[in-house]
Amino acid sequence: MYLKRMYLKKILRVTSTALFVGALGLISSVQATNKLPEIGTAGVTALSIEQERQYGAAFIKVARGSFPMVSDPVLQEYIAELGAKLISQTDSVRFPFNFFLIKDDEINAAAFLGGYVKVHTGLFLYADNESEFASVIAHEISHITQRHLARSLEAQAGNSQLTVAGLIGAVLLGIANPVAGIAMLQTTVAINAQSAINYTRANEFEADRIGIQVMANAGYDPAAMSTFFGKLSAQYRFSSTPPQMLITHPLPTTRITEARDRAALYPNSYYPPSLDYQLAKARIQVRYGVLKPKQALQFFQDQLKTKTFKLKDAARYGQALALVQLNKNAEAKKIVVELAKTQPNNLFYLDTLTDIDLALKNNDEAIARLQKANNRYSNNPVTTINLTVALQQAMQYEPAKKLIRDYLRHNETDIIALSIYIDLLSQTDDSVKMYVQRANLAQLRANYPKALNALQSARTMATSSADIARIDAHMEQIELEKQEMQALQN
Numbered sequence: 001m002y003l004k005r006m007y008l009k010k011i012l013r014v015t016s017t018a019l020f021v022g023a024l025g026l027i028s029s030v031q032a033t034n035k036l037p038e039i040g041t042a043g044v045t046a047l048s049i050e051q052e053r054q055y056g057a058a059f060i061k062v063a064r065g066s067f068p069m070v071s072d073p074v075l076q077e078y079i080a081e082l083g084a085k086l087i088s089q090t091d092s093v094r095f096p097f098n099f100f101l102i103k104d105d106e107i108n109a110a111a112f113l114g115g116y117v118k119v120h121t122g123l124f125l126y127a128d129n130e131s132e133f134a135s136v137i138a139h140e141i142s143h144i145t146q147r148h149l150a151r152s153l154e155a156q157a158g159n160s161q162l163t164v165a166g167l168i169g170a171v172l173l174g175i176a177n178p179v180a181g182i183a184m185l186q187t188t189v190a191i192n193a194q195s196a197i198n199y200t201r202a203n204e205f206e207a208d209r210i211g212i213q214v215m216a217n218a219g220y221d222p223a224a225m226s227t228f229f230g231k232l233s234a235q236y237r238f239s240s241t242p243p244q245m246l247i248t249h250p251l252p253t254t255r256i257t258e259a260r261d262r263a264a265l266y267p268n269s270y271y272p273p274s275l276d277y278q279l280a281k282a283r284i285q286v287r288y289g290v291l292k293p294k295q296a297l298q299f300f301q302d303q304l305k306t307k308t309f310k311l312k313d314a315a316r317y318g319q320a321l322a323l324v325q326l327n328k329n330a331e332a333k334k335i336v337v338e339l340a341k342t343q344p345n346n347l348f349y350l351d352t353l354t355d356i357d358l359a360l361k362n363n364d365e366a367i368a369r370l371q372k373a374n375n376r377y378s379n380n381p382v383t384t385i386n387l388t389v390a391l392q393q394a395m396q397y398e399p400a401k402k403l404i405r406d407y408l409r410h411n412e413t414d415i416i417a418l419s420i421y422i423d424l425l426s427q428t429d430d431s432v433k434m435y436v437q438r439a440n441l442a443q444l445r446a447n448y449p450k451a452l453n454a455l456q457s458a459r460t461m462a463t464s465s466a467d468i469a470r471i472d473a474h475m476e477q478i479e480l481e482k483q484e485m486q487a488l489q490n
Contacts, residue, residue, distance in 0.1 A: 068104065074347055079100075111141070129277065221271040379410060404421045421437055
């Protein structure tokens with residue numbers, strides 16, 4: 001009974017973050033070879049690839065409505081590009097990967113069924129360089145390619161009263177309503193705690209060794225994984241409140257040693273610091289970290305004065321962002337304009353210059369710069385969203401609507417773009433379309449009652465029989481999706 005209570009406490013922690021496969025775990029010995037067998041699909045009979053995709057699609061909808069997701073196209077683009085670079089060196093990719101950032105100071109990242117990877121802002125705050133950051137992402141990618149969560153769920157279902165579908169249903173319910181999710185598990189699950197822990201350890205070992213190979217092949221420092229492990233272990237060795245990933249997955253010296261030994265199999269190389277990573281880190285420190293604007297400004301000014309920065313341009317960028325937060329936009333613009341002279345196409349600089357110009361009412365200057373950039377980067381979320389917002393502020397509503405509407409045709413799940421489109425529709429009195437898009441937004445967050453209410457409002461206002469027919473069909477589709485989600489959660 002004690003073991004069961006302890007395991008259910010662990011489930012409570014894990015369910016609050018969607019029963020993700022943990023970011024870090026126990027590792028055993030490695031062999032002096034980099035040719036790794038594909039064992040991730042061995043024995044998996046409970047979940048097909050198509051079922052994983054379906055569960056992943058359900059998960060992300062519930063997650064959008066429950067997690068504090070960061071709505072920042074620049075950071076999202078950075079993570080997506082880094083993830084794509086790692087995935088290009090990965091075998092057994094069965095899903096399109098999706099990375100999303102949530103505002104959480106906990107040091108963590110985690111994987112879910114169907115190719116979804118959650119990244120905490122706290123990981124940026126703690127990882128000193130891009131290779132350390134990439135080591136955690138490579139680890140999570142390996143969990144997905146090796147189908148560790150599917151295998152773990154199958155093992156747990158074999159030791160419980162629930163099917164795999166029942167376990168996933170508890171997870172989905174637990175995201176939106178942790179108390180209800182835990183209650184479901186407590187009343188129906190009788191899992192052998194030790195076998196579940198051992199199974200996780202085996203998965204963690206496999207994800208570590210494959211992750212090191214993936215990051216090394218992608219051009220990152222393979223030693224960064226052991227460096228990151230070592231820092232975590234040393235900093236929190238005697239802490240009464242270690243980060244979540246260390247609570248669920250301890251870091252004994254064995255794991256650090258084995259990661260170091262595996263990295264030593266690769267030739268020594270020089271890995272220059274990544275400007276984009278340091279810019280992303282500065283952006284999170286100022287906009288999504290714990291520092292208040294004045295504290296952030298002092299932090300970067302001290303770095304510049306004492307020359308303790310990783311890259312000077314990143315420290316200056318952080319300084320400019322803090323000045324923007326303090327409404328010192330003219331002063332901030334001088335810094336960013338100077339930075340952009342060396343990298344005029346850098347999306348971090350472009351985005352911040354847009355913020356500054358719009359705050360200073362320099363709409364025409366912002367639009368001209370962004371139109372040039374948007375021609376260069378076709379359908380890029382950063383340039384498209386920034387240009388839409390600039391056109392909107394300049395009250396050029398029709399071009400703004402066309403631009404974001406065309407973008408959404410290929411990026412229909414982009415919450416930021418959809419929210420901007422809804423705002424534009426409300427400003428131009430396109431009430432029927434506005435309510436339809438509100439329904440789409442609510443549907444993306446699995447808020448089906450809100451979606452149906454929005455469509456009912458649209459139907460009341462619609463005058464065209466064709467519009468009414470489309471709305472009715474949309475309502476039927478949402479009702480069906482609602483029933484499917486309820487079936488998963490029950």
